[in-house]
Amino acid sequence: MRNLHLNFGGVNALFDVSLNIQEGEIYAIIGPNGAGKTSLLNSISGLYHPQKGEIYFNGKNISRLSSYKRAQLGIARTFQNIELFKGMTTLDNLMLGAHTHIRSGALLGGIYFGPAEKEEIRQRKFIEDIIDFLEIEPIRHEVVGTLSYGFQKRVEIGRALALRPKVILMDEPMAGMNIEEKEDIARFIIDINEEWGMTVVLIEHDMGVVMDISNAVCVLDFGKKIGEGSPEEIRDNPRVIQAYLGEEAVI
């Protein structure tokens, strides 16, 4: 990602931000509120189109692609405020995640018996692996609008996994959770990265978690990148300490 500029009217949401996310990393983006973290993710997933700068994915320039095409390339994401399909069951939410992996259109789907059914069942097997992995078996057939916050967050991660992405962008997956739930999610993230082999880009406020699980950290402040490196480097970076961790860091 090179020289990204994004502004809304006179507000510079992102100013000359360049990142390099390696395959297989857990890459954390941190920064104070309003620093542009979510804007950055929205630019990667195609909800915002930066005025200047380019985004490359596997060597391909994707800056002008619309977001559904980026999803087809293998970029999935979760949202800070849960954005699930509230009227659908957990299973249907995950199946929708596999949308790009199913071919049958309106004709075959409407006839149902034959290719469409086979395809649905094949996807279902994969979806069940995800359900198993995230430990959401009991709520498989529940409508997600009725689920608790913690479950909804998990379903959202599952939905992103169902896309079988190469990169999964997570916007504060642990917001509003207690320590135990955070540990669960942290374990899921590590497994997603190690076992499923997906690159994870993570926005998180809990510094403990960030330092523990990420390989690389990027710090944003007022739309500018003020530091990038391994967690240890970030911890010792004076500009980061000043902007984010607090002036008198006791580390």
Add this chain to the structure above:
Amino acid sequence: MNKLPAGLFNISYREDRQIFHTKFIRFWMVILLILIITGPFFLNGYLLSLADLTGIAIIGALGLNILTGMAGQISLGHGAFIGVGAYASALLTSRLGISFWLALPMAGFVAAAVGLFFGIPSLRIKGLYLAIATLASQVIIIFTIVHWRSLTNGTSGILVPSPNIGSFEFDTDRSFYYIIFGVLVLATLYARNLFRTRVGRAFIAIRDNDIAAEILGVNLFRYKLLAFFISSFYAGIAGSLWAHYITIITPEHFTMVVSINYLAMIIIGGLGSVLGSIYGAIFITLLPEFLRVIAGSLNGIFPDIGNALGALREIIFGLTVILFLIYEPNGLYHRWQMIKAYWKLWPFNY
């Protein structure tokens, strides 16, 4: 909510995806089918004509429910799309002499093409704004039909021939009943299957959260247009059936009142549910007849009630819709689910 009976264990994904889960339900579905097939031999002409009208209304309501209930795109132009189908079918058969059996799907495709065109604004606008845009389509289409006299014969309407196979004419309520219900069964199965596969899921996803749908790889524009296409196709089929059933069509058959009636059907029946469309269409089609029967039986007590009927019908119709919106916004379908769930748990429903 959608509870399965105790003791039923699905052991394959295929079983889990069935529409009818138990032998009990399958048995009653067969009974229902037999009743539908043999029905015309028990019903008198009046009831049969009601059944025919209801069948056509169900096909139209299914179409609108795919667009509005599933894909969440409010349409106030459904009546006009039905009109397009009716006129297309009428012109194809009476002017070009094409057989009804070919004209029926062709009318569907003509209406679908028109619906596709009027669906284009849906990419940019949604909710109320889209409703107004589709209202424009209603006005434009009816205006065109009324004023393009050389083609549509304006307000005086077109005479439409009855369908036939060889020398057998489908010109009675009873014979036409079978055409309508054949099409209806296919239309219902298609809609139900659409709901449980990829395209239907994408529609519901767009309704529930369009941004998240796009992030997951759903091409919004394409699927919204597809929803308009399928919905208008249903409308065209319903229109074609209507034209050949009534055998004379005029623009008054497809006014905005019709569009609103269809919207009322799916709201009362249940948005986004196939069964809901069926319940709603039955309810709205039979409501006026039901009111007429009541008025007739009250005639002895209130002699003038027959005269007040016209106004009364509109009022009760409006009142019903409002009451449904307040007390059962999820429609008859949801209420039926609740009743079923209650009895499944009874008497240990705690």
